[in-house]
Amino acid sequence: MPGSVANRRLLAPRTLRDALRMLDAEGPLTPMAGCTDLYVALNAGALKDTAFLNLWQLDTLRAITTRGPVLSIGALCTYTDLISSRIVRSRVPMLVAAAKEVGGPQIQNRGTIGGNIANGSPAGDTLPVLAAADAVVVAASVQGQRRVPFAEFYTGYRRTSLRRDELIVAVELPAIAGRQWFRKVGTRAAQAISKVVMAGVDPGRGQAPRIALGSVAPTVVRLPGTEAALGSGAALTEAQRVLLEEIVPVDDLRSTAEYRRRVAANLLASFWNDRGRR
Numbered sequence: 514m515p516g517s518v519a520n521r522r523l524l525a526p527r528t529l530r531d532a533l534r535m536l537d538a539e540g541p542l543t544p545m546a547g548c549t550d551l552y553v554a555l556n557a558g559a560l561k562d563t564a565f566l567n568l569w570q571l572d573t574l575r576a577i578t579t580r581g582p583v584l585s586i587g588a589l590c591t592y593t594d595l596i597s598s599r600i601v602r603s604r605v606p607m608l609v610a611a612a613k614e615v616g617g618p619q620i621q622n623r624g625t626i627g628g629n630i631a632n633g634s635p636a637g638d639t640l641p642v643l644a645a646a647d648a649v650v651v652a653a654s655v656q657g658q659r660r661v662p663f664a665e666f667y668t669g670y671r672r673t674s675l676r677r678d679e680l681i682v683a684v685e686l687p688a689i690a691g692r693q694w695f696r697k698v699g700t701r702a703a704q705a706i707s708k709v710v711m712a713g714v715d716p717g718r719g720q721a722p723r724i725a726l727g728s729v730a731p732t733v734v735r736l737p738g739t740e741a742a743l744g745s746g747a748a749l750t751e752a753q754r755v756l757l758e759e760i761v762p763v764d765d766l767r768s769t770a771e772y773r774r775r776v777a778a779n780l781l782a783s784f785w786n787d788r789g790r791r
């Protein structure tokens with residue numbers, strides 16, 4: 514039976530320290546946060562893992578704090594937490610825009626930012642935002658914490674640099690100067706995985722923008738060539754040409770590669786032409 518939970522083991526730590534100790538001593542364990550991705554895999558019969566670590570009780574991973582210019586968002590923050598946080602709304606409006614487009618209210622209430630990062634789908638809606646923000650993933654194990662720049666976190670399609678004895682505990686965002694922009698193109702406004710998703714930061718004053726795209730490559734990607742072209746004053750059409758050389762979209766059940774290429778170029782135009790509307 515595809516969705517059976519028989520013969521699976523569940524550990525339920527009450528503290529982060531216990532969770533890390535269990536991962537170290539009783540692993541391999543699959544972390545469980547909101548289970549919105551895991552349950553889909555279970556239901557499809559694709560979840561082969563047999564031992565799970567339930568993180569849901571670890572309230573310390575729900576904190577949203579600031580340390581000077583750095584905003585730290587706990588891995589267990591749900592999309593609803595992000596949408597309702599005044600500090601996230603004021604510092605990272607593009608993350609709130611992304612959170613509002615994830616699934617529907619049920620998914621927003623359960624799905625977490627840590628789960629979106631760890632799941633590593635190239636269509637994950639928060640991932641272009643974190644890439645454009647130059648975020649840092651905070652990973653913890655019994656040996657301590659390490660900080661991984663978001664640009665180095667993914668090593669391939671749905672592969673991350675996280676070790677099996679590590680949890681994502683937070684994601685840190687530096688102060689973001691300038692205009693933030695987010696746009697998701699999917700089949701419909703809610704409950705649709707993106708065909709293409711883009712986030713951008715435009716510092717203005719002639720500085721190069723930071724642009725990230727999802728669903729156009731095996732991982733979320735930054736567009737260094739496109740960023741440099743726009744930063745050096747190239748025409749939009751030239752930047753679009755560079756963008757099309759930087760992405761490698763595929764045909765799949767949600768869209769065609771050609772459609773994704775067109776949409777990506779159009780999104781770049783929208784982002785750049787929105788400059789007057791700061």
Ligand SMILES: Cc1cc2nc3c(=O)[nH]c(=O)nc-3n(C[C@H](O)[C@H](O)[C@H](O)COP(=O)(O)OP(=O)(O)OC[C@H]3O[C@@H](n4cnc5c(N)ncnc54)[C@H](O)[C@@H]3O)c2cc1C
Nearest residue numbers: 546547548549550551615616624625628629631637638681
């Ligand atoms: C109906 C539906 C609609 C959806 N719509 C969207 C959408 O529009 N956009 C979008 O981006 N996603 C969407 N999703 C996918 C999903 O909701 C998100 O990826 C969500 O953020 C996953 O978080 P979670 O807490 O539920 O993760 P889980 O399902 O609990 O875990 C997902 C993966 O991450 C790992 N994991 C979780 N937390 C941690 C941690 N702290 N440290 C290490 N590993 C961890 C788990 O082991 C697992 O491999 C949708 C899902 C459904 C079912």
